[in-house]
Amino acid sequence: MQSSSSPHVDTTVLDAAAMLAIAMGRASETGLGSVPRPPEVVTGAAVVGAWRSQDGSVTLQLRTDGTYAGEIAGRRKRPRGTYRVDGGAVVLQDESSGLRTPVTVLHEGELEMAGHRLLPAA
Template sequence: MQSSTTRVDTTVLDAAAMLAIAMGSTPGPAPGPVPQRPRVVADAVVGTWRSRDGAIKLHLRTDGTYAGEVAGRRKRPSGTYRIDGDAVMLHDAASGLHTPVTVRQHGELEMAGHRLLPA
């Protein structure tokens, strides 16, 4: 006699994970020539960045840590970052979530479909 077992997914997502899912990627720009990506240098990304609508704020510090704000979210993301090729990789200390931030031309960062400008 064989026993059948049903597996149930009981994954629990915290606010950071839900935000990452909700803010998933958006379609890229129209097809055309592929621009050269800038070389990421720590000095180029250190500072405060904000989305045009003010919903996202990211502060990258010189010591390799970051702090952020997301509109409508009480818990603020924070942790460490490292430069990884043409991106900055954020590691949220509380949730363990890794978020890539792409350095774009014209002094912009792109994170989870949001364009961030120097504040």
């Protein structure tokens, strides 16, 4: 029995592949998800632009209109949706599933998403 002073915390452990699948638009098996908000215009954000992993298997394009598109090697469906900058992170929200994925902005001019380091694309 839980006491009222300690809230119930539900934690789910996902591996990097599962997080990447969620981040890049895998449909939710539960059918749960929120209705996406309209994108906000992002001006002057250091994250706007094209990003890619060193091996080229993951790409991410963050646009000034608050939308994103990506590509993952071996997948037919290209992920896309909206994003918002939240402090030292970017939060992606997939347009088809509503799933949200945090992307950490690193000090070295890199992004980290689901275990992948993304560098500015040339």
